[in-house]
Amino acid sequence: MATFVKAQASSIVASIFDFLTTIVCKEFFYLWYLSASLIGTLTGGIINFGLGRNWVFKRKENTIPKQAVKYFLVWGGNIVLTTAGVFFVTHYIGLSYIASKVIVSISLGVSYNYFMQKKFVFA
Numbered sequence: 001m002a003t004f005v006k007a008q009a010s011s012i013v014a015s016i017f018d019f020l021t022t023i024v025c026k027e028f029f030y031l032w033y034l035s036a037s038l039i040g041t042l043t044g045g046i047i048n049f050g051l052g053r054n055w056v057f058k059r060k061e062n063t064i065p066k067q068a069v070k071y072f073l074v075w076g077g078n079i080v081l082t083t084a085g086v087f088f089v090t091h092y093i094g095l096s097y098i099a100s101k102v103i104v105s106i107s108l109g110v111s112y113n114y115f116m117q118k119k120f121v122f123a
Contacts, residue, residue, distance in 0.1 A: 003056060004114065010051035011109045018044030022101060033097040037086050038079065040101075045075045048113075057122035067121060074116040081108055 022040030025031045031039070049071050053059060059067065085104035090097050 003118065006056045007052070007114050007117065008110070010048055010056050011113065013051060014044040014048035015105055015109070017047050018105070019098070019101065023098065026097065033090065034083060034087060037097065037101055038083055041079050041082050045071075045078070049075075052117055052122060057117065059122040070121040071117070074113070074121055077116075078108060078113055081112065 018040040020040075021043040022036045025036035025039050026033055029036075049068065052071075053064070053067060082101075082104055085108070086097060086100045089095050089100035089103055093100075095103070
């Protein structure tokens, strides 16, 4: 249970950077909301990998490249799911891109991301 809580805390920290990056890219650099979301997701993912490796799962015995390859495979799936989810919720349901990103990010964070990192990336 402690690992799950730490993983969610790590996800929150990464999400803060993800959302700030997304909002800055959209509102200040006038990028399309999906481009901004993608850049935010990339930023949050890099932060989440570092926290997952060093604090959440404490798996330093494997080399960084080996874990990074696994992480980026899982993260690639996350990027596709996040981008598609944000598009779907924004375009078809009509919520703002920020609300869409919150809903999609929380859903993926407690399901797909946690289990894939625990069972595959940092196993």
